[in-house]
Amino acid sequence: MVGKLQNGDRLRPIDLARGHGLSTQAVRNYEEAGILPAAGRTAHGYRTYTSLHARALGAFLALLPGHGHRSAASIMRAVNRGAAGEAYRLIDESHAQLLDDRRTLWAVESALRDLAHAEVPVPSAVASRPGGTFVGPLAAELGIRPATLRKWERAGLVRPRRDPLTGYRVYGEADVRDARLAHQLRRGGYLLEQIASVIAQVRDAGGPEPLEATLRDWHDRVSARGRAMLSGAAELEAYLRERG
Incomplete structure (x- = not known):
């Protein structure tokens, strides 16, 4: 789904959820936890998402197998608040733990x-x-x-x-x-x-x-965790590029 969206496209919570096999409540929870950027709002107060949110969600889900929920969530929160250096440090810690x-x-x-x-x-x-x-x-x-x-x-x-x-x-x-x-x-x-x-x-x-x-x-x-870290890094890099 991500590849077919343009930055100006708008997604409802159910669109974003279905595209990743999740519930709409899970998407809302991820946003509230800072894993996703804040959603836009319609005139009536409904959430709207874009391809950037789809990229963020894809990156988080790709990071999960290699880094675990806690670290993956912390990495995404750091990226979303503009603290890329903190995100890289967390990634380094996961790699160090894997090496250990x-x-x-x-x-x-x-x-x-x-x-x-x-x-x-x-x-x-x-x-x-x-x-x-x-x-x-x-x-x-x-x-x-x-x-x-x-x-x-x-x-x-x-x-x-x-x-x-x-x-x-x-x-x-x-x-x-x-x-x-x-x-x-x-x-x-x-x-x-x-x-x-x-x-x-x-x-x-x-x-x-x-x-x-x-x-x-x-x-x-x-080995599976090491490979998952590679996949997670690729998805996170794609998200960072789209964030600009």
């Missing part, structure tokens, strides 16, 4: 590869019990302090059981896996909160191997 997500994905994949190739040491008879390893040997294997493992436990990264006789922490096979994964991600500079989310996915998937499907989906979503 992509780097996290790479780090998780790298950590899981390292985990798969890691050799599992045989614990000594003094430092272990059947079915698990104590905090000291595990910390020594990872090259960290026992206090670090206890901190990771408080953050939910590892969940050792307690020996019923001694009360000592006993790390089972899954705990050792989680500790190694946490260690790899910490070396990559990731926060405990970020690592906890990754380890929760590993646990939900039943281990690193079943997580491969999740990682493929993560790849697809990151």
Whole structure:
């Protein structure tokens, strides 16, 4: 519809809504939120829109998949009040977040590869019990302090059981896996909160191997978001050109 309109053409709210598969109430809401420029008014007070509004609405809808509703709305509001620099900053922030997500994905994949190739040491008879390893040997294997493992436990990264006789922490096979994964991600500079989310996915998937499907989906979503940002940028550029 946009390509067939001239700047002087007038659209009713229902025309603009139908052209984008929306309700007229949604169009009014977007205008009131500053996502669209203010509508013109007829002598009787009815809203009228133009090709500029159609461009603005198309730009906003194109920005949504890549930037999310909050950022897309903020970008459009900045453009509509003439603060292009603010809009560009918001776009840069979204791209930076996408890059951070992509780097996290790479780090998780790298950590899981390292985990798969890691050799599992045989614990000594003094430092272990059947079915698990104590905090000291595990910390020594990872090259960290026992206090670090206890901190990771408080953050939910590892969940050792307690020996019923001694009360000592006993790390089972899954705990050792989680500790190694946490260690790899910490070396990559990731926060405990970020690592906890990754380890929760590993646990939900039943281990690193079943997580491969999740990682493929993560790849697809990151790529789709990057492509959506390109489409959104093209529509926003068209709107900026029409605004003049």
